[in-house]
Amino acid sequence: xxxxxLPGSVVGVLGSGQLGRMxxxxxxxxxxxxxxxxxxxxxxxxxxxxxxxxxxxxDVDKLRQFARDVKVVTFEFENIPVTAxxxxxxxxxxxxxxxVLEITxxxxxxxxxxxxxxxxIPAYAHxxxxxxxxxxxxxxxxxxxxxxxxxxxxxxxxxxxxxxxEAEEAxxxxxxxxxxxxxxxxxxxxxxxxxxxGLDGSFVHYGAVENSHxxxxxxxxxSPSSLSPALQKEAVEMARAIFEKxxxxxxxxxxxxxxxxxxxxxxxxxxxxxxxxxxxxDACETSQFEQQ
Numbered sequence: 044x045x046x047x048x049l050p051g052s053v054v055g056v057l058g059s060g061q062l063g064r065m066x067x068x069x070x071x072x073x074x075x076x077x078x079x080x081x082x083x084x085x086x087x088x089x090x091x092x093x094x095x096x097x098x099x100x101x102d103v104d105k106l107r108q109f110a111r112d113v114k115v116v117t118f119e120f121e122n123i124p125v126t127a128x129x130x131x132x133x134x135x136x137x138x139x140x141x142x143v144l145e146i147t148x149x150x151x152x153x154x155x156x157x158x159x160x161x162x163x164i165p166a167y168a169h170x171x172x173x174x175x176x177x178x179x180x181x182x183x184x185x186x187x188x189x190x191x192x193x194x195x196x197x198x199x200x201x202x203x204x205x206x207x208x209e210a211e212e213a214x215x216x217x218x219x220x221x222x223x224x225x226x227x228x229x230x231x232x233x234x235x236x237x238x239x240x241g242l243d244g245s246f247v248h249y250g251a252v253e254n255s256h257x258x259x260x261x262x263x264x265x266s267p268s269s270l271s272p273a274l275q276k277e278a279v280e281m282a283r284a285i286f287e288k289x290x291x292x293x294x295x296x297x298x299x300x301x302x303x304x305x306x307x308x309x310x311x312x313x314x315x316x317x318x319x320x321x322x323x324x325d326a327c328e329t330s331q332f333e334q335q
Contacts, residue, residue, distance in 0.1 A: 050074025055113035063088030063119035069332035110134035121148040179224035230300040236282035237320035239334035251278035
């Protein structure tokens with residue numbers, strides 16, 4: 044059994060951006076000390092952490108030194124090599140566990156996990172070449188969206204495809220890298236559920252919120268959403284089921300589309316605090332960062 048990690052302990056965070064900064068502020072307010080690790084110095088997280096480690100994520104020796112100084116490690120964005128988490132895991136607890144990051148940081152693995160476990164998602168196809176991209180566009184139909192399998196967020200690594208003739212250009216626009224072709228969703232609105240799950244399986248959430256984007260970046264979150272009570276309940280139950288299947292311990296956001304026909308589809312998973320949960324800092328008794 045894992046004993047509680049009490050205030051006064053040192054918690055570590057891989058990554059050093061704005062989400063890490065807000066995590067560090069919350070952790071220190073609760074009485075914890077914070078160490079952050081990233082390739083950069085004088086970072087948003089490092090400016091408020093007790094200690095800032097600067098080294099590449101591939102530096103296993105530095106990662107091990109970092110891990111020896113902390114009780115538990117979390118992360119604040121997905122583009123961290125899983126090998127870094129596994130190196131840390133040998134010496135400290137990692138929450139969420141590395142397997143969760145490995146699935147969610149790669150669109151193909153994420154979609155495979157969701158579809159194999161029966162969660163509704165847009166139709167998609169795996170592509171590794173121009174020829175496969177053309178075939179996938181023909182199969183999925185247009186319009187559709189080509190998305191790089193890895194290292195994509197805030198609309199990066201994505202390209203709308205309106206016809207088979209655009210498949211090659213779209214594939215080259217993401218560097219000719221492994222990608223997915225996904226059916227375009229004519230959605231009524233975009234929804235997310237930010238929740239937290241404990242080691243004992245307990246689950247809390249902030250409800251289904253409604254999101255509007257501008258230039259692929261979240262602009263406005265509305266809470267509570269305009270969804271019917273039945274749809275709000277369905278969204279939360281779907282999110283909880285995903286937490287359970289992934290055995291997440293920590294905070295995660297489940298992003299969804301609500302189609303015009305009233306059906307919810309899972310879009311993406313973010314195993315960390317999410318921009319659509321920033322309202323919880325002022326609106327809720329405990330914020331998403333305190334939950335983390």
